[in-house]
Amino acid sequence: MKKEVLVIGGGMAGVEAAAFLSARTRGIPVRLVEMRPQVQTPAHKTDRLGELVCSNSLGSESKNTASSILKREMMGLGSLILDAAYKSKVPAGSALSVDREQFSQIITRSIEENPNIVVDRSEYTDLPQDQLCIVASGPLTSPALSKKLAQCLGQESLYFYDSISPIIEADSIDLSQTYFANRYDQEQGDYLNCPLSKSQYDELIEDLLQSEKVPVHNFEELKCFESCMPIEVMASRGHKSLSFGPMKPVGLEDPKTGKRPYAVLQLRRENDPTTMYNMVGFQSRMKWPEQKRVFRKIPGLQNAQFVRMGSMHRNTYIESPKVLNADLSIKNRPNVFVAGQLTGVEGYVESAATGIWAALQIYARWNDIEIDRPDENTAYGSLLRVITTHPLKSQFSPMNMNFGIFPPADIRQGRKGRKERRQHMDDRAKQSFETWTALNAGKVFHDEKVRDPRCQLQAS
Ligand SMILES: Cc1cc2nc3c(=O)[nH]c(=O)nc-3n(C[C@H](O)[C@H](O)[C@H](O)COP(=O)(O)OP(=O)(O)OC[C@H]3O[C@@H](n4cnc5c(N)ncnc54)[C@H](O)[C@@H]3O)c2cc1C
Structure with a gap:
């Protein structure tokens, strides 16, 4: 069980998970299985890890946006994709847009040069019985693995199309x-x-x-x-x-x-x-x-x-609130964790964020420690709450990071306008995440210094 962690899929979530676990101070051996170029998906074009399948934008960088709050928290956890994004950034107003070639090159090199990661270029079609594993095979999971997931979770808990209203x-x-x-x-x-x-x-x-x-x-x-x-x-x-x-x-x-x-x-x-x-x-x-x-x-x-x-596209995802535990492991197969778009989040950054979270929970399991999730005022807390408990009224369907999933702003003290409310929610998220970090950083980061990639950019 403790020989190595298996990560299936070298996309947004998979590379984050592999990088987090194998970081020098954590040192967990990882086998990252990516089926490209042996087996291609209908949307990927290259054999690179961390390939962006469509837009080259990783969402807003503007202050007081839900997406920028999530990015700030991910940077606090040492995100690889945001590090790569800031190194390959192209001018795009308030959006964090990247040169997609450079972006995936940086990620591929970083993973392939990591001595704690073995990259295995093959299609994985099973779910391991007892090895710790993260399934991060994304919205275009290969049919054989989808079938295995359906067998494990029940056919009715796996969706193949995404048809969403605004x-x-x-x-x-x-x-x-x-x-x-x-x-x-x-x-x-x-x-x-x-x-x-x-x-x-x-x-x-x-x-x-x-x-x-x-x-x-x-x-x-x-x-x-x-x-x-x-x-x-x-x-x-x-x-x-x-x-x-x-x-x-x-x-x-x-x-x-x-x-x-x-x-x-x-x-x-x-x-x-x-x-x-x-x-x-x-x-x-x-x-x-x-x-x-x-x-x-x-x-x-x-x-x-x-x-x-509104949108409609092929999208494999699972009914997470029904089949996943709070740590993103599968209820009836607790050695298997799920991350990325498969969990019912929507978007590159959201998918990557869950990759870090699943890895953090596997790290906790590996070391026999407990790491609580940040409270709902944080981007992580609210996103994880949506996918594991689904407090929303409609049928479970993929959700991106937005202010609507945070608890509403306290409108006292003159915070009546939209801008004031956003500012309040941003400040509140920052404070909650700092509190969570203070309680947990020692367990996760040891003496490692997590640097904000934007600072590294300015320094270089
Ligand atoms: C057509 C399309 C367009 C999209 N456009 C956008 C967009 O513009 N902006 C946005 O934010 N999001 C977009 N998305 C959503 C986007 O896919 C996700 O946001 C993100 O890439 C998902 O990350 P992930 O890690 O879950 O999956 P991915 O990034 O897709 O990574 C999964 C990896 O697993 C591999 N894999 C699959 N099955 C197996 C297997 N059996 N064995 C081994 N490896 C396997 C795949 O080859 C892939 O590399 C789009 C999705 C699709 C399908």
Whole structure:
């Protein structure tokens, strides 16, 4: 069990996990199994470790953004991908964008030159019985390994397609134009309804048909389930398909007029307390700027701030809240941990963050110590809470780092504006993470000095 740790997958999560465990002061031997170039995924193009499959952006670097808080915490844990990102950074305004070639070259070299890591270029198709292991094979996990995961977790706990609707920040919705009501039940108001007149509905359908869509990759056309049909495909099947489908107004009379609107967009609470709403049935493959342009025409959504846009793509992920322990190990196979997009996080940075976390927990197991998770005020605490306990109201689906998953800001002391609230949440996260580090750093970092890669950049 203690000979070496097996890490399956050399993507964002896998390289972080391998680097964390094998660092000089931790010294745990790692076998990192990466199937490329022997077996390719439908999206990767090279044999490099840490390859970015699509955009070259690792999200915002702006102060007071959820993504920058997560990055700050990852840097506190010695993130390899952020170190590589700052060394290969290209100018991109407030985003941390990288030269993808340089980025993956730095990561590959760092892993291959590490004497504690053996890189094994083969497809891994099993789950070990007793060896400590991290499965970080990503959204395009090979079919043979997916089958093994399904056998271990139960077929119903493994998803292959991701069809997601946009999520909106609650405080960006104009409540004066919307109303709370459940279908046929005016007493209960779980849903927030945006009523559309006939002309507004006609314009929406026209926009959905004319808008620019994300091009379809061949490998994504394998199956398109009826239940995850993009809204624009539904609209193309007939002018009234939406008003008889997800936008059906029946049982949703507007209390202001006493009349039934022509069509209704329902917004479902995404969390408790409610800081986010999900656009029910609005999964979409329109380009993101198009989604914003079209959806902001819906009454109440003129100033909508989107924390996640709609998308649909091949994405293998597991029902983590059901099958994982808090430390990211599998409940019925506790020697196997899961990290990366497979756990139900969305995005390069989020995936990498869970790779570090799974490694940290394996390190704790290896050394027979306990390391608690940081509290929910931190980015790590809130992200891990979403994937292991799923406090949200909708079906479990991939989640990126956003302010909606943090506990709401305390709005006392004049923190009424959005900017003040963000600042407060950022300060609160910083303080909580510092407290957590003070309690745990000795257990994890020994005499190692974790440096902020941005400082190294300035110094060099
Ligand atoms: C088409 C597509 C486009 C995306 N675009 C973006 C984007 O623009 N921005 C963004 O933030 N996120 C994007 N994502 C999500 C992105 O994949 C993840 O954010 C991130 O790369 C996931 O990290 P990971 O470590 O979980 O998986 P990956 O980075 O995909 O790494 C998994 C690795 O495991 C290997 N592997 C798979 N099966 C096996 C096996 N059986 N044995 C050995 N090795 C195996 C793969 O070859 C791969 O190298 C996209 C995803 C897809 C599918």
